[in-house]
Amino acid sequence: MDMRRMLIRLCFIALYMMVSALPAAAADSDFGQRVNGLAEVKAVRVSTDSDRTRIVVDADKAVSVKKMVLSNPDRVVVDIPKAWLSPKVKKDNNIGSRFVGKVRLAQFDKQTVRIVVETKVGKNNYKVFTLKGGTVPGRVVMDFGNLSPDSLQAKIDLPGTTKPKPQPAEQPAKPAPEVKPAPQPKEEEKAPEKPAEDKDDELAGITGLKGRKITIDPGHGGSDSGAIGPTGVMEKSVTLRVAQELKRLLVAEGATVYMTRDRDTEVSPKGSKATDIEELQARCDIPNKNGSDIFVSIHMDSFSNGAAKGTTGYYYSLGSKRSRELADKIRSGVIDQIGTQSRGTQSCNFYVVKHTDMPATLVEVAFISNKSEEQLMNSEEGIKKAAQGIADGIADFFG
Known part of the structure; x- marks a missing residue:
């Protein structure tokens, strides 16, 4: 009797194991059918x-x-x-x-x-x-x-409204990718363009950082995360960390530094209820009202092709005569510190560099959509080196 019960039990165990294996086999088969040709x-x-x-x-x-x-x-x-x-x-x-x-x-x-x-x-x-x-x-x-x-x-379709598509690192660096196009209000498009009145002549005769007024603009913030990297790193967090370290470096050299934001928030008093133009104008008001000598907006680049990488400097060609020089020197300083590929210095129509009254630049430090550059800019070393590179460029600009 005990032997019979044991045999029955063994049969049930064997049958159970056979049935349990069926779903896995079916799943493997389904997976193969799903992948084939799709x-x-x-x-x-x-x-x-x-x-x-x-x-x-x-x-x-x-x-x-x-x-x-x-x-x-x-x-x-x-x-x-x-x-x-x-x-x-x-x-x-x-x-x-x-x-x-x-x-x-x-x-x-x-x-x-x-x-x-x-x-x-x-x-x-x-x-x-x-x-x-x-x-x-x-x-x-x-x-x-x-x-x-x-x-x-x-x-996307009209020429001149977006940046050209970037090339992977293995190809010669050409224009930067189609990210962060600045909104163009219709009422402003009707007004004739004219070069901005700035402090170019005054700046040319003074050297060093001591006593300089510098506005730093960490891109995005609050409800606007900016670009998001492959592992979830947010642009708004990286730009704020770089800006905070940059402020520390500049203050140590005697500069007066204004931050458009010093925490994870919008800049406009209206917060997340502000229109895009109100938010961008709030960033411009800070350097304009404080009489800043230069304005530096910090961003991270992004593109659907994860191979795109490098550093780009942007300036508004109808603005300050020295904006391109500022963009060039900051881009070079960043590259020297973090070792990224140069994507050049380019003219742009970004709101924050177009509506500021002094030499202004927007620097795309690196591509957050590139896994290795995302990792670099999420590290303490990357943050400190990027900030040092921007500070070096500013110091070089002021001579």
Whole structure:
């Protein structure tokens, strides 16, 4: 009797083990069918500038999309048919910008990848389109912002409204990528352009940092995270850390330093309720009202191609006569300290360098979308070296 019970028990155990193995085998089979011939969704990139949040999903071949909108809360759902989601892709992304709350990716069925975006600007203020070719065979681009969908598309299609596409590091450095375009208010576009009145002649006769008035602008802040790196490092945090260290270095040399922000917050008194122009103008008001000698805005670059890297200096060509010199020297100082590739010094139309009354520059220290540069700029060493590089450039500018 005991022997019979033992045999029955062994049979049940063997049967249980066989049945338990079936789901795993079926799953492996399903995975193989899902991958075979389908586009692999390999990465998701998110960047935020003054007027939009851009989400770029990369695939290893050209893809199409299907869209729908949902309410309570407002969501935009984008399906990518004939695709599978790589397990390496981050599935849940807390963006926290003024335009987008969260972005989630999932394998909706065996042949469909679903992207769900929680939008803060309503269900109509978005644009979704696909790109193919180039270094990334297939891309889905989603823009969310205060502008109309047509205006958002126009920013991409019309010449002169965005920066040229960057090249990977292995190729010769050319123009910088299409990040942080400055909004252009219609009422200001009607006014004729004229060179800004600044302190060029006065500055030329004085050397050293002692007694200098310098405004530092850590890009983004508060509800605007700026670009977000592959591991989740936020641009607003990096720029603030660099700015705080830069202030310490400049004050030690006798300079008077004004910060547009010294913590994680918006600059405008209206906070997150401010319009983009109000927020940007609030940053310009600080150096203008305090009679600063120079204005330095600190940012991190971002692009959907993670190979893009390097440092870029920007200036407004119709502004101060010495703005390009300031941009050149700061860019060179940063490169000397952190060893990044030079992407040159370029003219731009960014609001903060266009509406300041003194030599002004916006420096893109490095690419937060590049994993190695993100890691560098999330380290204490990277922060200190970047700040030292900017300080060296400022000291060189003042002679």
